[in-house]
Amino acid sequence: MDELELMITVVVAADDDRAARRACQSLLHRVGGRIVECGDCSDEEPGCWSVTISLPASSSGAGPAALSRAVRTFLRELGPEFPRHRVSCESPTAWSVVDDPELVEALVPGGERLLVEAWVGDAGAPVFADEDPDLLPPPEPEPGLADVDEHGRVRPRLGMVVDVVTQRHAAAEWPARAVASRVSRSVTLLGSAERPPMVRVEWDLGPAEGEPAEIVADAVARLGGVGWSRPRAGASVATARWSAAPTPPSGIAAIELTSTVPSMVDSGTPHWNTGSVS
Incomplete structure (x- = not known):
């Protein structure tokens, strides 16, 4: 069975890199994983930073169904309001965008949007x-x-x-x-x-x-x-x-x-x- 990786990207209002990372600490403590990227995205939205967390998915498998299931499982773990967001799949990834500032704010202070992706490394794209x-x-x-x-x-x-x-x-x-x-x-x-x-x-x-x-x-x-x-x-x-x-x-x-x-x-x-x- 293929091991799946989750990439969780949070768009958060913050003054700088350190503040953006600090805002995501409660989410890190909740879901685990590690911060692999923190970037300034103020060219798209002034005062915004994107923080990406990587962690292994709780499920494994192959194909679109397994990728989508990994995203849905993670959304359910975040709370009852998260699974209602649509999950899309274009192999080798599936993803869901939570564009609900009030919902994301409950997870990350200053959070505005959340992107949840599931990836499998050997499904056609280069092995990272x-x-x-x-x-x-x-x-x-x-x-x-x-x-x-x-x-x-x-x-x-x-x-x-x-x-x-x-x-x-x-x-x-x-x-x-x-x-x-x-x-x-x-x-x-x-x-x-x-x-x-x-x-x-x-x-x-x-x-x-x-x-x-x-x-x-x-x-x-x-x-x-x-x-x-x-x-x-x-x-x-x-x-x-x-x-x-x-x-x-x-x-x-x-x-x-x-x-x-x-x-x-x-x-x-x-x-x-x-x-x-x-």
């Missing part, structure tokens, strides 16, 4: 590095890394494009965001586009240290798995791509990582134009 002890991830990127280094050089930026097979545009962002969050603490949605039968979702993962080829190689190592293309690298850009073969009937079908050295616009600030989503 932190799920495989043989794949050691590179060090966490420095929080708040500046666009320009101490010598005044513009740091390369890392971008990710995720293709999700789904009939509903809205169903593509959550699984794509979960993949992007495995690579960077700084995840900004750039856009999405329907390319039937897929939805393409593009992310800016922020500045990174090193040369473009090194940055892409580190990101590939962090995601792990097999099926990655040989990296293509030039002086100012590097790219690697993963794709499922054959294309799954639903879920994540392809991932592209690109590291680019931005140009400098007249204002003297870095400018990165990906042009991938149209």
Whole structure:
């Protein structure tokens, strides 16, 4: 039987990283697990932070039914009002969004929304590095890394494009965001586009240290798995791509990582134009 992992993401109003983590302590004590990510999402909602908790699901299994059951079981454990929220499934993940500030506030002071995801590591998407002890991830990127280094050089930026097979545009962002969050603490949605039968979702993962080829190689190592293309690298850009073969009937079908050295616009600030989503 496949072991399932739960990823619990809370959107919480907080002043900073420390306050956001502190607000989630009561939920941690209640459900267990550990905080694996805390990110500033004020670009989407001013004054908001997202805190992600990882913990093993209380059930195991394979297929959409097992994934959905893991989410429903967790919702029931939170209280009688939580199971009424809809559970969606696009293999290899199932999820439910609790968009009820009063309900979430009872769990997390300042909490506004709750996302509950169930994942199985070997169901078509790459095996994530932190799920495989043989794949050691590179060090966490420095929080708040500046666009320009101490010598005044513009740091390369890392971008990710995720293709999700789904009939509903809205169903593509959550699984794509979960993949992007495995690579960077700084995840900004750039856009999405329907390319039937897929939805393409593009992310800016922020500045990174090193040369473009090194940055892409580190990101590939962090995601792990097999099926990655040989990296293509030039002086100012590097790219690697993963794709499922054959294309799954639903879920994540392809991932592209690109590291680019931005140009400098007249204002003297870095400018990165990906042009991938149209």
